[in-house]
Amino acid sequence: MNRLRLLLPELATLSIGAGVLALLSFTGVLEWLLAGSASTIVLGLILLGSVVVVLSLQVARQAELLAEELGEPFGTLVLTGSVIVIELALIGSTMLTGESNPTLARDSMFSVLMVALTGITGLCMALTSRMQKKDRDQPMRVEDLAATNKAGAMVYYNLIGTMSVLVLIIPNFSNDSPEGNFSLPLNIVLSVTALVVYGLFLFNQTGAYRGFFMEMFADEGGNPESRHHAELEGGPWQAAALLMGTLAIVVVIAESMGQLIERGVNELHLPSSLAGILVAMLILLPEAINAIQATRKGKLQRALNTLYGSVLSTISLTVPAVLLIGEVTGTKVILGLEQYEMVLLSLTLFLLRPHSRVLGSEGLMLLVVFLFWFVLELV
Template sequence: MRKEWPLILGLVILIGLQTTHLLDWLLLQSATVVLSGLGGLSLLILLLARRIASQADHLAERLGEPIGTLVLTGSVILIELALVTSTMLSGESNPTLARDSMFSVLMIVLTGVKGITLILASRFQTSGITEPFQPEDMATVNQSGASTYINLITTMSVLVLVLPNFSSDSSEANFSLPINWLLTVVAIGLYAAFLRFQTGSYRNLFLEASKQLELPETKASNGLHKASDHDSDSTIRSGILMATGLLILVLIAESMGNLIEVGITDLGLPSSLGGVLVGFLVVAPEALNAFQAANRGEVQRSLNTLYGSSLSTLCLTVPAVLLIGEVTNTNVILGLNPMESVLLILTLILVRPLSGRVSELDGLMLLSVGLVWISLQVVS
């Protein structure tokens, strides 16, 4: 249990936040103090995310792919929903918060995190090779599964973040209520169908490319071997610890809504930075999990985590935000501005796999786009 000290620390701080007036006191202080408090809580969330990623990695090994990464993806989406909901219901009305949060998650995951993941996986694959690299030396991606993910992410990105700008049935970058309900049904329906395929008949598309060569009998025997060799108590323990860590993280993140709004407002920073911060906090557990897998050369497992995060953000956050906006009579703007639309389209082009091989250069291109995006957020 000594390794679980971030959970214990998080629980202590959570109790303090809930039983004292510390947050109320922080909100009345100067911007420097507010940002210091926000930085401290963000650091705590990163520590919790590291332990959550470790437990998720443990679960993934026992449950197998792609179900293992789905456990983390399905749990982490709660963090984003908690952060966005908390910030929407507190402070000044920010109609673009949900849009900025979703766009930030996409850019952080598809440029920064994926870029680093490809670099780590490529270096693992070519470590010890002194001769000029051959195509078979490059990191391998299961192209069919990756293409399926990207097609769905592209579809939902355009429907949610680009198409509203061209809608004629609303005065702002949004749809009318009937179209929003249709968009909600489409988002949830597509995600449900995808999960059914990913965990059912199309499961092989989301395994490491090398594992596709195994015979069905071999895969079946491997599953029985794993089930008999691993202690079920260890799996249950990892699941409980991961769920506990996520619960503590979500409750602490909920308390950060006002701090994010006040900190950004007092410094006169662009409101979109709130979405960027939410995005960083949301993807932290999955980013760490993807880095761990990439360090072992498991490219497809990393991509399952990253693409799963992006897809769940688009398919689950949008319905929740539209529902909250309708119930609370809060204005919600979905459409990106022209510059962000161009960056999103460029990113979707770069992440689309042209072959089953990737190199460090692919990662560097994505990191370059991410760096430009972050710089534009700060100076705009």
Template sequence: MPGSSTPLAHPLRRPFGLPAWTVIVPLLGLVALTLGSGGLFSAIKLALLGAAIMAAVYHAEVLAHYLGEPFGTLVLALAVTVIEVSLIVSIMLSEGAGAQALARDTLIAAIMITVNGIMGLCLLAGGRRHHKQNFTRSGVSAGLAMLATLSVLTLILPNYTVSERGPFYTDAQLIFVAVVSLAVYATFVVAQTIRHREDFLHVDPAVKKAVTHAPVVRSQALAAGLSMVVTLVVVVLLAKKLSPVIESGVAAIGAPQALVGIIIAALVLAPEGFAALAAARRNAVQTSINLAIGSALASIGLTIPAVAVASLAMGLELELGLSMRSTVLLALTLLVATLTFAQGRTTFVQGVIHLVIFASYLFLTIFP
């Protein structure tokens, strides 16, 4: 599975060590683009889209093992975010019902899935197996501060500005928030990889001894990088073809349009969730936290500039402000996350709490 370390430990099965399916799936995806739009063809495209996402994240994880931490989690987060942005923009361009609120719905879903869903499962699974798990507080605190800042600026503040009525920013405000989002995320990347790299690492000799990977050679890493680029292109093209199908499917079952954002976020974050869960089970919860917070930051820091450019270039309205219900859940999430990571160690108790918040978010989205 792409989210785990198992595939990299296998002997080389192809030149450069890439499994056959990760190369075949993008090729099949290109062929599927020529198919019609019937129900069967849409199902095939959807299956290939899911497989292509898994292949892209697999290639990203090969690069992750080659580069080492914390560069590995950064590459994985960036790969997932590129996929997320492509899906959001594709559906926005379709101009279907709820398209103007899709970015907002996907961003809040990404935060809830990463901070509550993924982290809840990781802390629960890791706590059950290892009782208490330790991590470095300084990096996590910095990441949460950045996440809280971006969340408020992009998802809450639009409701309280007076230049534009409703949950919207003016063009000037949107440009400012897009620049600020990109600047904050760039700051996080520099801190994580250069200036304060040690704050995002927690080395446990027992864990390091227990976790071994087959070495990734330079040729294998280069092949994975090129394959990842090709696979991401296929994902974008398939997403553009399938965007009307996702919207019509949600409408057909009578679910709120916000469910489209949850589907997109869940689709692209599922492989990363597997990676985080595998890390927590082997007592490397620092990697799980880096993945969760890094993905949430990347989702906002890269998605907002991308959708801002798209909306301004094509004259689309971009609804960013959250409802009061979602605002309360976001505030609760940030508060509980701050308390969870304040001590430098976690247990299964915090995992249960985060999962309860995530379940409440899902239930109240479907049954508002």
């Protein structure tokens, strides 16, 4: 009885999500919203977005508990896998049911990269640097700066840099096929390569090289306050069940939001890239919350594992999926970025080169790049 009482907030959140899901699935509310005016669509997005925020907070809480129970990098892999499910559901449903948009997958992937690698990572680095300075009267020393596991950061950096260039830049310079894409044989090679690279990465991350992705100076004793659900005594299975249940609801609601986003962008005559940005923000919401919470607790490595892992899985798993859907349905897919986007991606990769210690200026410059990217996407 005591355990059930402690679970009431989580069960209440699930009930709210299930109620909204039933409303969208078994009534004509979604069709009414899609057929409505621009103001109606915006109102629907705000209401559904609020529900997704509440559900995402619960996903982040349960993912944090799993990370505490399972240890790194297994804990963050659960959240990364959860987020890629949302992304594939959003992009796949829009490609299958929405209007033809050949740049949807590219815009969504690039938006995930920029939001995660410049916006959220920049914020986490800036927060970490700010938290390190506890005594304003004493000068900052190198050993006072936040430390990251440079070996793990280098692995992520090499894989993300290589795959993002192959997927988003090289198609623009290939003579194999026009309009920023490869021919079918090269797309098959690209898809197989992406899957194999990601599979090998997971094998190494959870095996012999697991230590590369753990905190440099782990707190062996643990912080009991960070185990905010430890009193439930349900262990990782309870957290996993709550996470999966909440995530399943988020996925279906996100699909409805994807349709509303696309309809709203067309109705208001906004840049098509805005749809990709909104989809990316919706996708990354649970991870953003989790990464910021981890950073505030001094666990920057966990935050970076979450963000970099999400970006790598986005590139490696989304590309094969969208290319397959495009081939089966006859939908045109464009992967190559615009010229200014290629420059911004290159600048982002340059700023993210691994260091042993994190400086506040790195986070600030990443946030500057994020700001310019966001503004340029809207003009």
